[in-house]
Every structure is written in structure tokens, then in C-alpha cells.
Amino acid sequence: MSFDQLSSLESQPTNMRRRDDPHYTDDPEFQRLSQDLMSKLLSLASNVSKLSNQIALLGTKRETERVRERVQNLLEELKDSFKEVGEGVKKIQSWEDVSPSQKYTQQKLAREFQNTLTTFQGVQRQALEKQRTSASAARTALDEEPGHVAEDGAQFGQQLSQEQLRLASQDEVDFQESLIVEREAEIRNIEQGVTELNELFRDVAHIVSEQGEQLDMIDQNVDNTRTDARGADQELRSASRHQKNARSKACLLLLILAIILTIVILAAVL
Structure with missing residues (x-):
């Protein structure tokens, strides 16, 4: 059966299917949850794309405070959304007594979740690298600031008093220091998000792996049963x-x- 045919069957209302239809399901809760998760996954993919576009502006002339704020907000929102959807995926993966079409839906959701999460993790790493580079450059510039102050003091000594220059310079240093502290806090938040989502990815992958082993065991049992049945039939014939x-x-x-x-x-x- 093709993907389009199965999707068409899944989209049909339960009461529109006959009970002798092999794809009939009398579990509307499974159908509701799976459709909700698929919708959220599509939304996540769209937001990950938006985040990638914003991160591309970091470190360029188009970087602004507003861009940095959008990046941080999207990173935090996506992290929470992935955790929520991940719990739903784990729940639907543990659903018992599923039909073949429901088993296909389980596999499809797990695959889409893992692919979308992998994309987001790549975007997270890009943001982390750019934030680290930016913080390192700002720290280096701040360390070199006293030399610039002395030079500026010699150049503009006739216009400003040394005390005014020192106060203005200190205010700038304090402001730059606060920006660096803020960026380092952002880096820690991103690192924490990367760690949390890595654990979530491993959890889902583990569940899918266990299901694969169970399916292998079922297939093996079916093959064994088939072999035993053939052996019994031969013995009966003999x-x-x-x-x-x-x-x-x-x-x-x-x-x-x-x-x-x-x-x-x-x-x-x-």
C-alpha cells in the first residue's frame, strides 16, 4: 500500500470505515493523539527554519539586539515544545494492542520526530558556536580597552578632563561587561537545552529500538511457528x-x- 493510500485511510473518520476493513480502528484516542503530534511536528519544523534564518544574522552587520532576543526566545520555546512532543511520542510508542496501520503511524511519528529534532540540534550547535565566538571577541576587546583609553586620553586631553574620561570609560566597561555576562548566561542556557534534548533523543531512540527487537522476536516466533507447523504436517502425513x-x-x-x-x-x- 502506498503512503498516500495509507494517509487517506488514516484521515477517514472512524465511523466512515466498515468493521471488516483491515484498517478500521475503534481507538479514537490513538487517532486524536497521533494527529495532534503530527500537527505539532509540522509546526516545529517551520519554527526551526525560522530560527535558522535568525541565527544566520548573528555575527553580521544585520545583527541587532532584537535579532538576539528572537533567537533566544525561539531556542527556549522550541526546546520546551520538543520536550512536550517527545513525551507524546513516547506515550504513543508504548500504546498496546495496535493494529498494523497504527504500528505504521507509530513508526512514522518516531521517524519524523527524530529527523526534526536532529535538525534542531544542528541549529542549536550553530547558535552555540556563534555565541561563543561573539562572547570571546567581546572579552578580548574588553581586555584591550585600557590601552585605547590611554590613547584616547592623550588625543582628547584638551577637551575633557582626565576624571570625565575615566568615568565615561568605566561606564562603557561596565556596560560591555554586563553584555558579556548576559551572553555567557545565554551560552549556558543553550548548552543545557542541548543536553536535555540529547537525553530525549536517546529515550525515543531506545523505545524505537526496543520495538524493533520485539518485532524481530515476533517475526522469529512466527517463522518458528510456521516451521513447527510444517514439521507437524509432515509428521502427520508420515x-x-x-x-x-x-x-x-x-x-x-x-x-x-x-x-x-x-x-x-x-x-x-x-
């Missing part, structure tokens, strides 16, 4: 042949005995 041969021998023996008895009786009478 037993049937033996029984037929035994009956044939018994009949032949009875016939011989009857002939001998008939000859003895005739000989006695004559």
Missing part, C-alpha cells in the same frame, strides 16, 4: 502413510489366512 501401510498389510494377512482356511476346509470336506 503417520498417515504408516497407518495406510499397516492397514494394507493387515488386509493382505487376513486375505492369506482366509485362503489358507478355505483350502483347509475344502481338503477336510473332500
